[in-house]
Amino acid sequence: MLRLEKLVKTYKTGDQALKAVDLDVPEGQVLALIGPSGAGKSTLIRCINRLVEPTSGKVYLGDVELTGLSSGALRRERRRMGMIFQEYALVERLTVMENVLSGRLGYVGFWRSFLRRFPQSDVDEAFRLLDRVGLVHMADKRADELSGGQRQRVGICRALIQNPALLLVDEPTASLDPKTSRQIMRLICELCKERGLAAIINIHDVALAQMFVQRVIGLRLGAVEFDGLPEGLTPDVLTTIYGEEDWEATIEKVDDESEAAE
Ligand SMILES: Nc1ncnc2c1ncn2[C@@H]1O[C@H](COP(=O)(O)OP(=O)(O)OP(=O)(O)O)[C@@H](O)[C@H]1O
Numbered sequence: 223m224l225r226l227e228k229l230v231k232t233y234k235t236g237d238q239a240l241k242a243v244d245l246d247v248p249e250g251q252v253l254a255l256i257g258p259s260g261a262g263k264s265t266l267i268r269c270i271n272r273l274v275e276p277t278s279g280k281v282y283l284g285d286v287e288l289t290g291l292s293s294g295a296l297r298r299e300r301r302r303m304g305m306i307f308q309e310y311a312l313v314e315r316l317t318v319m320e321n322v323l324s325g326r327l328g329y330v331g332f333w334r335s336f337l338r339r340f341p342q343s344d345v346d347e348a349f350r351l352l353d354r355v356g357l358v359h360m361a362d363k364r365a366d367e368l369s370g371g372q373r374q375r376v377g378i379c380r381a382l383i384q385n386p387a388l389l390l391v392d393e394p395t396a397s398l399d400p401k402t403s404r405q406i407m408r409l410i411c412e413l414c415k416e417r418g419l420a421a422i423i424n425i426h427d428v429a430l431a432q433m434f435v436q437r438v439i440g441l442r443l444g445a446v447e448f449d450g451l452p453e454g455l456t457p458d459v460l461t462t463i464y465g466e467e468d469w470e471a472t473i474e475k476v477d478d479e480s481e482a483a484e
Contacts, residue, residue, distance in 0.1 A: 223249045223420055224270070224388055229279035231265050231444075239265040241444040242279065247388075252414045252421045254431035254452075257441035258464050263424040266441065267390045270422070271303045272296060283388065304381030306410070308393035310373040314366040318357060318376050321365050322348040325380035344383070351379040355409060371402035378410060382417070389414065389421035396426060403427065407434045428455065 224247040231240040239262040247253060255263045268274035270281055272288060281288040288299055304325070312321045326344045352358040355375040365373065374394060381389060391410060395403035407425075411434045414421050425431050431438055432452040440448030440455075440463040447463050448454070 223247060223284055224422075225280075225282040226266075226270070227280040227282075229266070229269055229281065230277045231262070231269055231274060232277045239444050240269065240276075240279075243441075243444070243446060245439065245446070245449075247420050247422065250414070250418045250420055251437060252411055252419075252423065252435050253437040253439055254435040255422055255424045255439050255441060256426070256428055256431055256463065257447070261441040262444040263441055264392055265444075267392050267422060267424050270388075270390055271300055271305065301384055302387045304384045304386035304389045306374070306377050306381050306389065306391040306394050308396045310370075310377045310397075312365040312373055312376055312380075315364060317362050317364055318352065318368070319345075319348055319361040321376050322351060322379040322383055325383040347383055348379065351382055352376075354413070355379055369402075370398050371406060374398065374406050375409070378406075378413065382413065386419065389419055389423075391421055391423040391425075393424055393426065395430065403430060404433070411435065428460065 224245075226243055226245040228242040228244060229240050230238075230242055232238050243262075243266060255266065257263055265274055269276045270283075270288070272281075276289060279289070283299060283302060286299055288296065291299060313324065316324070323340045323344060326340055349358060349361065352361055355378060357372060357375050357379075360368070360372065365376065368376065377394075389410070394410060395406050398406060407423075407430055410421065410423065413419070423431070423435065432455060435452060438448065438450065438452050438455060439446055440459070442463050448459050
């Protein structure tokens with residue numbers, strides 16, 4: 223459902239962030255993108271929805287070549303790609319409900335969005351999503367009253383209310399404590415499964431990636447160094463992606479029992 227063909231990004235500074243990346247993501251697959259700082263993970267995610275303009279190569283979402291679209295057509299196609307950010311990107315002074323509904327702005331007309339008047343069906347869906355992530359009781363709270371984990375749940379609802387075919391997730395847990403990080407990763411992966419959604423999750427934490435996804439892509443210096451099952455991330459493979467390190471400690475599974483009831 224998503225295909226990248228020889229995707230290249232060279233920034234104006236001369237930094238070659240992506241070097242001819244090929245990638246196929248089937249429908250419903252959740253994959254983690256790992257790699258050291260500067261490997262090109264954020265650039266890859268942002269080249270897919272063209273928040274960063276690729277230098278060359280092609281991106282297909284289904285049959286549509288995103289790289290060939292005019293700005294109007296791109297705006298429409300972007301509705302099919304929900305994005306979740308590290309820093310949540312909520313509007314602090316708006317309520318939880320308003321932040322979730324802002325995910326529909328690509329759908330409602332200009333005046334409706336200007337007046338923030340959304341169809342009842344959108345409001346109903348927002349309540350359903352907030353209920354699913356355990357935040358329905360906070361619908362009227364302002365975003366700046368929420369904890370990091372709660373904010374990210376709102377960010378997830380805002381992405382899902384777009385009814386996307388693909389989720390692009392950029393470091394969803396980087397600002398969260400370890401336990402909340404696991405809860406958020408689990409939630410994202412469960413929701414993808416429930417909805418048959420594909421997702422690409424840029425994540426620093428290798429153990430967390432291994433715990434939840436079906437496929438891992440390891441990027442190094444803008445190229446795919448590893449593409450396989452989480453179990454394939456042996457210390458040797460991690461050394462080729464990241465360099466020398468004591469990987470036995472890093473890939474040790476975290477005790478998950480304490481969360482079983484959550
Ligand atoms: N706007 C930019 N202008 C110039 N160079 C950039 C820009 N953004 C990223 N780069 C460069 O492109 C390369 C890839 O960066 P990118 O942020 O995609 O990596 P990353 O794997 O996401 O890193 P991190 O994990 O630290 O976020 C790096 O060398 C970086 O310096």
